[in-house]
Amino acid sequence: MRLAPAGIREWGGGGLIALIIAVMCWLLISTIWVNWIITGILTVLWFAVAWFFRDPSRRPSSSFGIGAMISPADGCISAVERVDHHEFVNGPAIIVRIFLSVLNVHVNRTPCAVEVIRTDYRRGRFLDARTDESAKVNECNLIFCRRDDSVLLGVRQVSGAIARRIVCPLEPGDRLARGVRLGMIKFGSTTELVVPDFDDAVVHVSVGDRVKGAVTLLAEVPWRGSGTEV
Template sequence: MIQPKVPIALEGWPFIAFFAFLTLVTAILGNVPGALVFLILTCFVLWFFRDPERFVPFEDDAVVSPADGKVIIIKEVEDERFTGLKAQKISIFMNVFNVHVNRIPIAGKVEKIVYKPGKFYNASSTKAELENEYCASLLTTSSGKKIAVVQISGLIARRVVCWLEPGDKLRTGERIGLIRFGSRVDIYLPLDADLKVEVGDMVRGGESLLARLS
């Protein structure tokens, strides 16, 4: 049996090293309370950037969650910005304690990456999806379905990181990037997708089943 591993996302190491250095310096200077505070911050950043392995359901029609967190919105929309179609939108809110590495929800080819700088409203608000910084990955499945995965910055998040490039061919559950320090991921699915989640559900990136495509 393959044993799960808990690696650390590469983008986290500068932060971890910075707080670990401050912990060491304050400890050497004899500032015990300060060293304790920086040690706690080091542990928090180390925990925040964790990147655990996930057991992905490799079924052709399965759409898995692109992120860890809570489902806060499910609704039909006229998606003019990304897929250009009517779609079912699922929004997943990630708090600072969730894993923040994002994953591709279903196998397919990346057609386009759209990045837009913006503001930093609370990620659970309506303003966030329209005005916050975001990076959208537009995907076409092997059956020709169009899906959009949109990483959106939040009130605390200040950086959306996307590792994808147009033309990439991905398997379900592969890592696509991360968002630093609290954020949200929206996924736009075809209208005929059979949804398997409800508002309020807690989901795990790469594992939880969001929907099945017809």
């Protein structure tokens, strides 16, 4: 099982602490069955942390069309909204919001091949990610992107009541293929995909649907002009 490097402080440091505690118990406690119980509890706790930071290999299907927008996260669709204006696209937009529970993979991925324009980390609150208000006021990271046909889009990583750290190593000018890892949010959180609300844009999911990052098709925004996706 591959573990996300962004979580090395948690799964690496936690494993080291658990090992030290277990060794100290075996050295200081003479009752063997007590030592086995403590060791078992520490092992289960470490595996629980490691399971959260799992980072499975994903490869987007080759059957997706050039305008396909795949899910940037694992989880459950909590909202599909249309707004008159969004800063990601400088105009009308479609927002697909995904809630990630602590049981979901928390690594985020690119919805299509993009160039990163900029990222913008914004301080905020830490409300329960399951509430509508959290999407508006919680701490978040905005990733502004552009396709090769100049279509603007974005991915928004939003913290939750438990999630207190958003990881995003991207820099302006980075060019990423579809389904590539772009960061993660530690513990329960929300991820949003924002695309232009063109007349020919199509949404393929609805509230309550379960989705998988780099696997599930969320929407299609047909290619503008000539050329192909990189």
